[in-house]
Amino acid sequence: MEKSTLVEFESKCVQEEPPRCRAACPLHLDGRALCEAAAKGRFDEGRKIIQKTLPLPGILARICDAPCRDACLRREKGGALELGALERFCADEGPFRRPRILVPKTGRTAAVLGGGISSLTAALDGAGKGYTVTVFRGENSRGELLSLSPLLTGEMVEEELQWMENLGVHFLPWDASVSPEGLAARFDAVYAGLDDPLCRSFPELLEGGDPVSLETAVPGVFAGGNTPSFIFRAAAGRRGMKSVERFLQGASLSSSREKEGPYETRLFTNIEGIDPAPPVPVPPRGYSGDEAVREAGRCLLCECMECVKSCAFLQHYKGYPKKFAREIYNNLSVIQGTRLANGMINSCTLCGQCERVCPGGFSMRDLCRTARQEMVLQQKMPPSAHEFALEDMAFSNSQGASLLRHDPGHSGSAFLFFPGCRLAGISPRTTESVYGHLRNVLDGGVGFWLRCCGAPARWAGRRKELETAGKELLDQWRSMGSPLVIAACTSCLEVFRKELPEVRAVSLWTVLKEKGVPETVPIPSATAALHDPCTAAELPEVRAAVRDLVARTGRPAEELPLSGELASCCGFGGLQECANPGLAAKTARERCGQSSSDFLVYCAMCRDLFARTGKRTVHLLDLFFPPPGGAGADLPPVSWSDQRENRTALVRNMRKSLWKEEEEMEEEEGTLSLVMEEETEKTLESRRILAGTVRQAIRNGEASGRKIARPDGTFVTCLKPAAVTYWVVYRPREDGAFEVLNGWSHRMEVKGTEEGAP
DSSP: OOHHHHHHHHHHOOTTSOOHHHHHSTTOOOHHHHHHHHHTTOHHHHHHHHHHHOSSHHHHHHHOOOGGGGTOGGGGGTOOOOHHHHHHHHHHHSOOOOOOOOOOOOSOEEEEEOSSHHHHHHHHHHHHTTOEEEEEEOTTHHHHHHTTOTTOOHHHHHHHHHHHHHTTOEEEEOOTTOOHHHHHHHSSEEEEETTSTTGGGOHHHHSSOOTTTOBOSSTTEEEEOOSSOHHHHHHHHHHHHHHHHHHHHTOOSSTTOTTSSOOOOOOOOOOTTOOOOOOOOOOTTOOOHHHHHHHHTTOOOOOOOHHHHTOHHHHHTTOOHHHHHHHHHHHHHSSSOOHHHHHHHHHOOOOOHHHHHOTTOOOHHHHHHHHHHHHHHTTOSOTTSSHHHHHHHHHHTSTTTOEEEOOTTOSOOSEEEEOOHHHHHHOHHHHHHHHHHHHHHOSSOEEEEESOOSHHHHHHTOHHHHHHHHHHHHHHHHHTTSOEEEESOHHHHHHHHHHOTTSOEEEHHHHHHHHOOSOOOOOSSSOEEEEOOGGGTTOHHHHHHHHHHHHTTTSOOEEOSSOGGGOOOOSOGGGHHHHOHHHHHHHHHHHHTTOSSEEEESOHHHHHHHHHTTOOEEETHHHHSOOTTOOOSOOOOOOHHHHHHHHHHHHHHHHHHTSOOOSOOOOOTTOOOEEOOHHHHHHHHHTTOOHHHHHHHHHHHHHHOOOEEOTTSOEEEEEBSSSSEEEEEEEEOTTSOEEEEEEEEESOOOTTOBTTOO
8 A cells, every 4th residue: 555545545534633622722722631631520630731732821721711612512512611711720729730841952042022921932932942032021021911810810920930930031121222123133033922012012013924924024023912812822922933943944934834723623523412511600719620520521522433433343443444544554564464453454344334424435445445455465365364255255156056047948038137145045945936026027038147246355355356256257147148137135236336337237126116026925023124235325226126115015114223325234244254253243233233123134144144143134035025934033044054055956956947957966976974963063153164164174084094083982184175274073973974073273284184185
């Protein structure tokens, strides 16, 4: 990933943008952090925040005119926060502890005219930069500071002035010899605070000044602070001393200064559903501790996190897109990547919900997909990350599990039904029923096309494999006369439209809406919630067709909070279920938790994953093509092994019943009969160890003799068909079958375990 690509991704995430209060404050006091500390009664921490940001904190914290109030988002929900009163309480609650910091001297000198807020701020900042600073002030400067507010005392003012002297600031009396021109000749640079009447007596400081740099007509002299706002006076002093620094460095006085004062922030904070709460009234004496805590508790603690709120993936990895972008960029720069970062990259469902809810349009889908593709090209992708899914894709496209035929009795087909590997594996009977219905309602012949669309390769970032699959798809489609493809799966439809635009493809649901469905059966529960698959989020015509069909059942389903364009993944998309099964299960549970009602879905994989969580779920097709016994919501999930067997059985049955192909399908030689308890089946299923893999391992161990005999009469053997090594514990039975007791897998290479090894 190029650095420019990282910057582009980062720029779209607004989470690290400052809250409105901080952006609106000319000194950028973090009101959000202050409120967060005060709401917990941590007023010492609040003072540290104030001291870190404000010059003259003992003065400004008590007289702050809080221009941030106008920007506070809470004003739309009861009234702006009383940040000025909270600053005052923190300042009154305890002393500011300011350890002396020794700053190396630069040899530069700076003169400051005036004794007001602006001048003193400039002097403080100049001393902090290592300049030798001399302040020229009037005899009554202390009195003028005290006159700013009855909240100030002589002790408070003296404490600030003493602190400045401790930092090395020199104070000299103002006399008739003081002038901007004269001081510019004696010092390297000069700043004049126009909040002091003595400074306003010089016309050259008031006319023609630059509003950005505060440079005056006198070279090397800067002036500002002529404003009624105490905070803006201080900000002018800070800006002026920054200009002095640039002037002494020979740098531009005006470039890149947009954020030195108040500016607009891009941070988005959703306040929908937040109850209004009025400010806690500020007594003349100021807040008490309890009042300060209550007022600080009104803060919305502004942040975006819109994508994180509904994404189990982002929540799991405890971050937000901008942070992940940096981690992914750094991971791609590491020779082999890091295990944690690789896991994060491979765990995104690629559903795109984040991009649709993000105010800046940040797409974790694009970021993770790009990273996966680059890792594959650079051979950094762990070979086992998506091996199971890619093997299943290869199996789905094998001779025994794929099928391409014209409508029986037709030499050509106007349509081509593409059920997808999941519907065929989970509901083969439904697949046959839907195909029969399409043949009845569509003219011109409906062919049948069973294979994988290539989504696993696309999700895994395997562009080479995806291109190979795409070429095969195109060749097969063209060989059928380029008919209109009717895709039952929205993921398949997405692949066709984005990767193979030449293939004309529509959704099964739009066809059923137009052509009609058989007599429907009611939704089997009193209430049901309709769950949109994530790949339907960008297919409004499909979602509309589904809702029309649901309405025909006579009992429209309720809408989930995250539906339509906001639809999120069930946990299977992007191969999350393959790369991170635990997170996928959590994702599925969170989706199911959006409603206590039974779920109505129109994606076979969604139905299966939700069923694994125990959620009562019914597939919409089962309402129109009900299985024996009716469209129940308690159908069990289908194991990975059974899905493969279902696909091959479907191919055999359809070839025989529809196309009258009586020849036997090629069967594996020496098929082994397996016996295992239900708990063992569940263990192997959770570990992605298929029955076919178990058979291969036992067959290889028995034929080669590479097996370990144990005292209890059981054997342990292993097999490495690709990148993963599988181990199986089994026992031969007298009837010729093999009892399977356990199994596990890992990436360790064990010499001689390759499939077919002697």
